[in-house]
Amino acid sequence: MHLLQTKILSLTLIALLTLSACTTIPSTTTGVDIPAAVTNADSSLTNSPTPTDTASTLEPPTTAEINLLETHETESDYTWDEAKVVEIALADGASSAASQAVKISGNQIVITASGTYRLTGKLSDGQVLVESADDGAVRLILNGVEINSNTSAPIYLKNAEKTIVVLEDGTQNLLTDTPNYVFESADEDEPKATLFSNDDLTITGAGTLSLVGQYNDAISTDDGLVISGANISIQSVDDGIRGKDYLVIKDTVLEVVSGGDGLKSDNDDAEKPGQIQISDSTLAIDSVGDAISAEGKVTIFSGSFTLNSGDASFNPDEDSAKGIKGLASVVIEDGSFLIDAKDDALHSNGDITINGGTFSIASGDDGMHADLTLTINSGTIDITGSYEGLESQVVTLNGGEISLLASDDGINAAGGADGSGMNGGWGMPGGQAPWDQGGAASDYWVYINGGKVYVNAGGDGIDSNGSIAMTGGVVLVDGPTMDGNGPLDYMGTFNISGGTLVAVGSIGMAQAPSTTSTQPSIFIGLNQALPASTLIHLQTTSGQDLLTYAPAKEYQSVLISNPELEIGESYSLFTGGSSSGEIENNLYLNGTYQPGTELTQLTVESIVTTYGTNAGPGGGGFPGGGGVPPQGGGRRP
Numbered sequence: 001m002h003l004l005q006t007k008i009l010s011l012t013l014i015a016l017l018t019l020s021a022c023t024t025i026p027s028t029t030t031g032v033d034i035p036a037a038v039t040n041a042d043s044s045l046t047n048s049p050t051p052t053d054t055a056s057t058l059e060p061p062t063t064a065e066i067n068l069l070e071t072h073e074t075e076s077d078y079t080w081d082e083a084k085v086v087e088i089a090l091a092d093g094a095s096s097a098a099s100q101a102v103k104i105s106g107n108q109i110v111i112t113a114s115g116t117y118r119l120t121g122k123l124s125d126g127q128v129l130v131e132s133a134d135d136g137a138v139r140l141i142l143n144g145v146e147i148n149s150n151t152s153a154p155i156y157l158k159n160a161e162k163t164i165v166v167l168e169d170g171t172q173n174l175l176t177d178t179p180n181y182v183f184e185s186a187d188e189d190e191p192k193a194t195l196f197s198n199d200d201l202t203i204t205g206a207g208t209l210s211l212v213g214q215y216n217d218a219i220s221t222d223d224g225l226v227i228s229g230a231n232i233s234i235q236s237v238d239d240g241i242r243g244k245d246y247l248v249i250k251d252t253v254l255e256v257v258s259g260g261d262g263l264k265s266d267n268d269d270a271e272k273p274g275q276i277q278i279s280d281s282t283l284a285i286d287s288v289g290d291a292i293s294a295e296g297k298v299t300i301f302s303g304s305f306t307l308n309s310g311d312a313s314f315n316p317d318e319d320s321a322k323g324i325k326g327l328a329s330v331v332i333e334d335g336s337f338l339i340d341a342k343d344d345a346l347h348s349n350g351d352i353t354i355n356g357g358t359f360s361i362a363s364g365d366d367g368m369h370a371d372l373t374l375t376i377n378s379g380t381i382d383i384t385g386s387y388e389g390l391e392s393q394v395v396t397l398n399g400g401e402i403s404l405l406a407s408d409d410g411i412n413a414a415g416g417a418d419g420s421g422m423n424g425g426w427g428m429p430g431g432q433a434p435w436d437q438g439g440a441a442s443d444y445w446v447y448i449n450g451g452k453v454y455v456n457a458g459g460d461g462i463d464s465n466g467s468i469a470m471t472g473g474v475v476l477v478d479g480p481t482m483d484g485n486g487p488l489d490y491m492g493t494f495n496i497s498g499g500t501l502v503a504v505g506s507i508g509m510a511q512a513p514s515t516t517s518t519q520p521s522i523f524i525g526l527n528q529a530l531p532a533s534t535l536i537h538l539q540t541t542s543g544q545d546l547l548t549y550a551p552a553k554e555y556q557s558v559l560i561s562n563p564e565l566e567i568g569e570s571y572s573l574f575t576g577g578s579s580s581g582e583i584e585n586n587l588y589l590n591g592t593y594q595p596g597t598e599l600t601q602l603t604v605e606s607i608v609t610t611y612g613t614n615a616g617p618g619g620g621g622f623p624g625g626g627g628v629p630p631q632g633g634g635r636r637p
Contacts, residue, residue, distance in 0.1 A: 069246050069277050072200035073226050077164045080116045080139060090121030090145060114138050114161065118168075122146040127153065132160040139164045142207065144171040151182040157197035157221075158190075165195075167207030167230055176212040179237070193220035193242070201243075202226045208233070217242050218258075227252050239264050240287070244274060247294075252281040262287035262307070265294040272296075273328060278303055288313070290322045291341070298326030300357075302334045310342025310364065322347045323361075330370075332357050332379075344369045345383075352392070354379050354400070366391045367404060376400050376451070388412050389455065396447040397473065403454040403585060409489075410455035410477065413444040413464040441466040441491045448473050448499065454585035455479075456552055460489040461503055467492035470513075472499040476585050478552040481529075483508020487559065496521065496561050502549050502587070503559040504536070507613060510557035515607050521561040522571070522604065525613030529556040530575060536560075537574040537593050541601060546571070548579045548588040556613075570603045573611070 088097040088109060095104050101113035107126030111117060114136025119128065120143045127149050130138050138160040147154035154175040157163045167173060177194045190196065194213040200223045203209070211218040213236035219225070225243030229251045234240045240256035241247065242264045249263075256262045262285035265274030273296030281303040285291040291307035292298060310321030323339040324330055325347045332346075334356040339345045342364040346352055352370040359381045361367050367383035367390060368374055374392035379400040383389050389404035391412040404410055444466030450473040455461045461477035462468060468490050479487030486509035488494065493514040501513075501521070512523040522538070532554050538547045546564055565571075574596050581591020602611055 069248055069275055071226055071248055072162050072224050073202060077202055086115060086117045088117055088119045090119060090123050092124050118143050119145050124148055125150045128155045130157045130160050130163060135161050137162050137164060141166040141168055142173040143168040146174045148176045150178045153177055153191035153194055153196045155195045156191045160199050162200035163197055164202045167205030167209050169206040171207040173207060174210045177215050179214045181215050193217035195219045197221040200224045203230050204228045205230060247276045249278045249281050254283045256285045258287045261289040261293045262291040268295050290320055290325045293325045296328040298324055298330045300332045300335050304336045307339045314342040394445045397451050397453060398449045399451040401452045406457045408459035409463040410457035411446055411462045413446045413466060448475055459485045461487040463489040465491055468494040470496040470499050474500045476587055477503035479503060479505025481506055481553050486510045498563060501561040504551045504555040505557060507556040512559050512608050517607050519561055520565040520567055520604050521608050523610045524558040526556045529554045534575055535577050539572050541570045541572055545593055548593050550586045552586055565604055567604050570601060572601050573599045575599050
């Protein structure tokens with residue numbers, strides 16, 4: 001048996017034992033309170049005991065000033081008349097309901113009309129089938145149910161304008177299916193999930209829902225899906241949750257273990273591709289495929305995310321195991337992200353924009369990859385392991401704090417296709433030349449306008465198949481130790497007009513900024529490599545400290561550019577020694593420097609001033625090498 005199926009069966013038994021031990025399931029219920037899934041904790045579903053006021057209301061969650069998708073959700077979804085609720089008692093061979101709209105045949109419960117239905121009880125092998133003949137919404141209140149089906153989906157929403165599944169406050173609900181569905185004919189392939197809907201679906205309420213999908217997906221709809229204010233736990237052999245047209249998750253606690261993708265919206269309509277939006281939620285996803293995947297746009301406004309994608313079977317030539325994938329775009333406004341991905345941690349065939357958030361990323365490929373543009377405006381990003389840290393045709397860093405460790409290039413403005421550095425030839429940035437990528441050198445850019453950036457790269461530190469422009473910020477690069485790569489590598493120009501730049505590493509392919517820059521730079525080429533942690537210190541000849549840096553690896557080239565450098569002024573350069581300052585990404589802040597060896601005194605006589613061995617600063621020399629990641633590979637979806 002497949003290991004995931006074995007794990008799911010074990011968890012099913014645990015869930016069943018937990019429910020049987022902890023849940024008392026009455027045959028009928030009276031009024032109960034369901035807290036609203038809203039920011040305002042005082043909003044709730046209230047049931048009055050008087051016959052003149054029997055309305056029940058569950059307020060929809062509200063999120064201020066955000067551009068939400070247009071969905072099927074309306075205020076009326078969360079409001080119903082308690083006096084008109086149809087009670088359905090589930091029991092093997094003895095289910096009952098006092099309504100002609102409910103047809104019972106053995107252990108199959110068929111709901112044939114719109115309205116509100118409260119389900120209570122257990123079916124050891126049965127199904128709730130919604131096949132409504134009218135245009136109204138169907139509302140299913142799950143009041144402590146256990147439904148298992150040995151032949152199909154425990155809940156099959158075959159036909160309804162839309163369905164709202166409400167998890168009754170304080171209840172535990174469990175749905176499980178079978179690895180082998182039985183269809184009426186060979187032409188049938190639905191249902192194909194533990195909870196399956198052909199139409200729009202909303203899941204809400206303050207109870208809990210556990211689903212075990214042994215056939216395919218756990219929750220799936222062929223239209224839109226909204227999950228609001230719910231608590232859901234999922235085990236599935238394929239995708240955890242699928243909303244074809246869109247998937248909106250808000251104010252929800254969600255745990256998913258899946259043999260496919262964790263969350264998916266896969267409508268491939270070019271005019272309206274599937275989208276995912278998430279806000280104010282806590283998600284833990286362990287997926288063999290992508291953790292979060294949309295054909296269109298993924299937008300995350302806020303929340304806490306623990307995402308693990310891929311396993312030991314991951315094949316980069318065939319599989320996609322990305323953390324967050326929006327093929328059109330990914331936009332992240334805020335949130336806390338812990339991502340461990342066999343593939344890219346964040347990926348788009350279009351654009352990625354980071355406006356805030358805290359990220360801890362370990363990736364088997366790129367930390368963040370966008371085919372077109374990658375823009376970071378704010379946030380704290382720590383990439384603890386990657387093949388390439390940040391990669392896109394255009395990389396723009398406007399702010400934030402970024403620290404990255406890459407086995408190849410740290411920041412790479414390269415070919416649009418994911419894996420452009422994987423299957424290309426040796427000796428070019430990213431493994432391919434611009435003309436092999438369908439573009440000219442002028443199409444590729446790294447823009448650095450602000451923020452704090454630390455790069456520790458085994459390949460090129462900052463690599464552009466076109467040009468680099470820096471106007472501000474602090475950029476620290478611990479580059480390669482091998483001469484086939486350089487701390488900086490660009491094919492066009494690198495103009496620096498502001499900010500602090502320190503780039504150290506090997507000397508064979510080292511480059512300095514272009515002489516067309518407006519801020520001076522000093523390039524130092526040493527006769528031999530110095531050991532890691534040997535300080536580099538720059539000060540004015542009068543003794544004013546400008547910079548003290550402790551490279552993480554051995555180095556033979558040093559590039560320094562700082563707004564305090566002035567043409568015509570003289571400076572002293574030291575190596576070794578010590579400093580009492582606080583260390584931030586190997587840069588000493590404040591403190592007192594105790595001199596080591598004075599390497600030289602030099603005068604900044606031009607935009608690029610060199611000392612020692614010159615391997616081509618100012619744009620000279622050859623572009624750095626590409627390389628092959630551990631997996632090999634090529635473009636992946």
